[in-house]
Amino acid sequence: MSMRPPFLIRWMLGQKETMGGSSQLPTQDYEALQQRCLRVGGLFEDPSFPATLRSIGRGPLLKKLPPGLQWKRPWELHSNPQFYAPEAKRLDLCQGLVGDCWLLAALQALTLHQDILRRVVPLNQSFTEKYAGIFQFWFWRFGKWVPVVIDDRLPVNEAGQLVFVSSTSKNLFWGALLEKAYAKLSGSYEDLQRGQVSDALLDFTGGVIVTIKLAEAPQNLWDVLTQATYSRTLIGCQTHTGNERVLENGLVDGHAYTLIGTRKVTCKHGPEYLVKLRNPWGHVEWKGDWSDSSRTWELLCPKEKIVLLRKDDDGEFWMTLRDFKVHFRLLVICKLTPGLLSQEVGQKWSYTMQEGRWEKGTTAGGPRRSPQDTFWKNPQFLLSVWRPQEGRMFLMPCSVLVSLLQKPRHRHRNQKPHLAIGFYLFRMNKLHDDQRRLPREFFLVNEPLSLPEAFVTEKEVSRELWLEPGTYLIVPCTAETRQESEFVLRVFSRKHIFYEIGSNSSVVFPKEIVDLTEGQDESFTKLFEQYPEINAAQLQEILNHMTWSNLGHAKPLFSRDACQGILALLDLNESGTLCIQEFRDLWKQLMLYQDVFHKQDTNRSGCLNWTQLRAATRDAGIVLGDNICQLMLIRYGGPNFQVDFVSFVLLMLRVVKMEDVFQNLTQDGKGIYLRKTEWQMMTLYS
Structure with missing residues (x-):
């Protein structure tokens, strides 16, 4: 296989913080880098993770390396290199010199589910078609799927054997390249030396x-x-x-x-x-x-x-x-999280995620120890739980899964170990102004309904709770006061509202909607009788009265037709209206779409072109092929083939809905068989 001499492409499209704290990865546009390499006929070399000892590490791993270490591309190691072979034995990876058995054990589990594997490892990559020495992998990092771009130079010994992960089929290289991408995400190969299998499973699935x-x-x-x-x-x-x-x-x-x-x-x-x-x-x-x-x-x-x-x-x-x-x-x-890759047909779960931070002097309150402690200063989150059936006030326990994740505190994962973390749960029996955190006095007279059996130094702490319908308070904390870190708190249930007390919203609702979204039991019950459902006209008035702080002067105008389309997508019981829980879910989606739209609308035109739309959908967690993205631009864009915010919202809601429909109908993750009624239903979302 003859290749032109490679050259170095240093195209770094800015920096953004992807993992919290000082943990940063460069933002690299895989498609743009690949196209540039193909256009000029060279091979990609990644300056952010170079083929040097710096990428391997600075510690004991260096002493294990064989003499004469070299970096070579797969086509230099085998006459017929392949990225992935579906017909190969599914468990075909072997550990190398890095002590990352925890990563390999998780990866072996991943290979048992091909549809999940494809989410992490895009299997359409190869060493022939559009080959430019560049590969991309995806990892779930605290609520977002993060792309990691690498070149395909791998460390080998003098005999041309891979030093780290290899395959029993010597011409397969997906495992070695995935390990390299994960090493880049973690800081270096050295940073893979110690870890927990739970960490890798989480990064592969978001489960x-x-x-x-x-x-x-x-x-x-x-x-x-x-x-x-x-x-x-x-x-x-x-x-x-x-x-x-x-x-x-x-x-x-x-x-x-x-x-x-x-x-x-x-x-x-x-x-x-x-x-x-x-x-x-x-x-x-x-x-x-x-x-x-x-x-x-x-x-x-x-x-x-x-x-x-x-x-x-x-x-x-x-x-x-x-x-x-x-x-x-x-x-x-x-x-696997219910809304992500679940095959539970007919099971509708709500999933909410909130980010927070423990900071010295303000929110790093530590554990609950004595009446004089600072526990009350920790971030506080209100959780209102309902039965999924119509009888919302029917008091029977509801299954609620709470997950607390701490973000890494350093670019190199092993340089600052995890803190010991946990969370407390309290029952709320009285109304509370959710613009202010609960004071010290609340915790003097209220005992927790659930508390950490022990604070553990893990990336994630989770617990399944059985709660009666009502409102609760979740307080995440570290084992010691004044310990700083960022965290993500996730809640899964059949029906709930979940938000931080005292957090500032970028949307200003009319007074009636502010009252309805408080989520307190007594006020909710009273106001739900006055506003039992929201129809298309009411939804239009609400959305057009919002203050969209991130959209500047380009204030969106939702038409009646657009609001009817939103109702059709989010109305779970086909009543033609939205209940408060459905509206709350819509509001959180709108906040996400507002943020990604504002981020990609760099010229503040109020519209997105094809490149910006593709980037915005990816930022929102949806990966669309180029052809699909082009069709969506034609379907939802204006005469100039640009999408405004309202059309972007409708597009994203439809894409998310269709993904849910596909996952519910497919049996193997590859295709679906539709009855006539199902086909008729799907046409409503096309």
Whole structure:
């Protein structure tokens, strides 16, 4: 394969903070960089993550490197390099010199779900079509899907073998390139040396992490595992603390594995509960009962033995649930967020995210310890919960999942470790002015309904709560006062309103709407009787009376037709109106769309062209192909092929709705079969 000599392209399209604190990644336009390389016939070299020891790190990892380290592109290493091969064995990656088994264990779990893998790894990339030495991957970072651009120069030894992650199929390079992208996101390859499998699972999916200490495992652990393996979850686990030393039993201490299956088998002496694990090294397996060479397999009938037993040194093995609980320390289950990739047909979940910050002297109040403490200074969030059925005041517990994420405090993830974090939950029984935080006195007389059993130094702390309909207060905090960091607080339920007390909104509502969006039980009940639903005319009046602070002089004008279109997209019970919860969801979407529209409308014209529209949809979490984006511009743009804010809102609401419809109808993530009534319904959104 002959290639022209590469040259360096330093096209850095500005800097933006993507991870909080001092953590920054350069904003690089993948399509623009690729097109420029193709136009001039060169290969991309990434100046923000160069092919030097600086990208590998500055610590102990350097001592592990082989002499004569070189950086080479895949086409220099193999005569027929391929980015990804669908027909290849799905678990084909092997760990290299970096101690990132936690990353590989999460990645192995990711490969079990091809539709999720495609979200992180765009599989249309190759070393032939539009090849320019540049690749892109996507990671979920605190509420946003963040693109990471890299060149394809990889570190190899003198024999041309990859030093870090490799594939058992020597011509496949997606795993090595993904590891490089994740190293860039984390600061360097060195920063992948230590980590938790939960961190990588979160960055690959945006799901919610549930961590179970196996020494304290619940009695129904088998039921939990069975349900998890048969639903859309990713599962990892870790052995007891150590230095990745191979033990006599074949396990590796201080090591992460992927749990890839469960099986209840019938032996001569009764049932046995087995779990199937994979070592990300691609070899080194368990040697105890039910290992590849164990005699316990003779306890099964020949047919079942043939189905389960594979005598290959591929890192995959079976063991009993009993042995699993003894030899492993943590079980990590990643639940996919309901609105993201869930296949639960007919299950409608609300998902709300709020960002916050602990700052010295203002909001870093620390834990609740004594009446004289500063706990009340922590950020405070009101949560109002309803039953999903029509009888909203029917008092039965509702499932609510709360997730607290802390953002990294340094560009290099290992230089400032995670803080110990947790959150408290209080029941609100009286009305409160949500423009001010609750004072110290509230916490002197009210005990928390839920509190941290222990503050943990993890990226995410989550808890599933069963709450009666009503209003609650969530207070996230650190284990010590005066500790600074940024955080993200997520709430999942069937129906809720969630917002920060005292936060400043960029929208000024008419007085009636301000009252309706307070979310307090007594005032909500009273005002809901006066304003039970919002029709198209009322919605038009509300939207046209808003003060859109980020749109400047280009104040949007919502037509009656536009408001009827919004109703058709958001009206869940097909009543032709919006309830307050539906309006609250719309309002939060409008805030997001206002921000991304303002960001991309750089010339303040009040409209977006094709390039700006493509960037705005991506900032809002939606990736549209170039052809689709062009069609949307024709459909929703004016005569000059530009989209104003109202048309942008309608476009985004329709795209989000159609993605939800597709995920509900598809069975394999690849396509759908429509009945006539479903097709007729979909035409309403086209």
